[in-house]
Amino acid sequence: xxxxxxxxxxxxxxxxxxxxxxxxxxxxxxxxxxxxxxxxxxxxxxxxxxxxxxxxxxxxxxxxxxxxxxxxxxxxxxxxxxxxxxxxxxxxxxxxxxxxxxxxxxxxxxxxxxxxxxxxxxxxxxxxxxxxxxxxxxxxxxxxx
Numbered sequence: 001x002x003x004x005x006x007x008x009x010x011x012x013x014x015x016x017x018x019x020x021x022x023x024x025x026x027x028x029x030x031x032x033x034x035x036x037x038x039x040x041x042x043x044x045x046x047x048x049x050x051x052x053x054x055x056x057x058x059x060x061x062x063x064x065x066x067x068x069x070x071x072x073x074x075x076x077x078x079x080x081x082x083x084x085x086x087x088x089x090x091x092x093x094x095x096x097x098x099x100x101x102x103x104x105x106x107x108x109x110x111x112x113x114x115x116x117x118x119x120x121x122x123x124x125x126x127x128x129x130x131x132x133x134x135x136x137x138x139x140x141x142x143x144x145x
Contacts, residue, residue, distance in 0.1 A: 014054070048082045
């Protein structure tokens with residue numbers, strides 16, 4: 001399974017906002033440049049995050065973006081839900097009616113279990129956790145998020 005670029009970049013954006021939580025709005029261009037992401041693409045990602053009230057946008061010369069909640073109250077699953085909707089393994093794992101072999105398809109349960117495990121893992125990881133991990137990596141010189 002491959003995580004969509006939209007989710008990957010959205011998480012990077014959110015981690016950067018979390019790193020500056022409490023220090024005012026951050027410029028989109030600055031984050032895009034520091035993360036080597038197209039500013040135009042990132043601006044499209046931000047729309048969903050604002051709509052979901054994970055990010056606040058402030059207009060004007062001193063404007064920018066900031067987290068709408070503390071980093072320990074936003075988990076990776078929140079971001080995935082907004083930017084991708086579902087990280088389903090296969091189309092019929094949530095709705096067995098989509099599978100013509102549902103009555104005797106044992107693999108569906110494998111994909112459902114994997115989906116639940118992914119959701120539990122992503123829900124257990126907050127932006128605060130990722131900031132701590134990033135700091136640890138920076139301390140040992142192994143930084144790349």
